[in-house]
Amino acid sequence: MTDLQQSIQQQLSALDSELDVVALEKPGGDALRIFIDHPEGVDLARCEQVTRHLNHLLAEYSLEVSSPGPKYRRPSTSAETKESPSE
Template identity: 50%
Template structure:
């Protein structure tokens, strides 16, 4: 089973649990680190998640994963907050990030660069505008490889 398929299945299983707790499912990762596989589920809510939120979701999701058994290998389940550098995946993530500092990478260079860091000024579903220190760039959403909030120093 591919890593992508695992994350899709886990996302389908986790979404009703997470939403039932009044939380948002931010992301699901399935990664091998050294000899071990890790299934990471990132959850959030406007006021931030705490250890109790993570514990409730972890317990319910673990029971469901044991029942459905979609992953053939052993793995470690981790449920946590996405942290200060939360990934931007869904349109709502980009909309909430307007006015905030972001870090974006693109699949191909745009005007000679593949990384963009600055304030997200606009997002319309098809493109976004990032104000960097020296210039403002408009990027097509389809060109974005990854995007996340960034802590500015």
């Protein structure tokens, strides 16, 4: 984990302890993509909340916050993958 990713993770943990920075990408220029995950999922409202919380980075980067999608999806925990018992 890079220093920047670690710093962002700490800031987001203060916002919501279950938010997870799954990956950072710097595709070039001043762009910074932050992929976040949460046990309850990531919707537009959560991305907006994170963007507002990290507003101070907007002076330095063109910030993009997104859900991880299949590329960076975190592995399921055993509790998430348990199937309900059959009859």
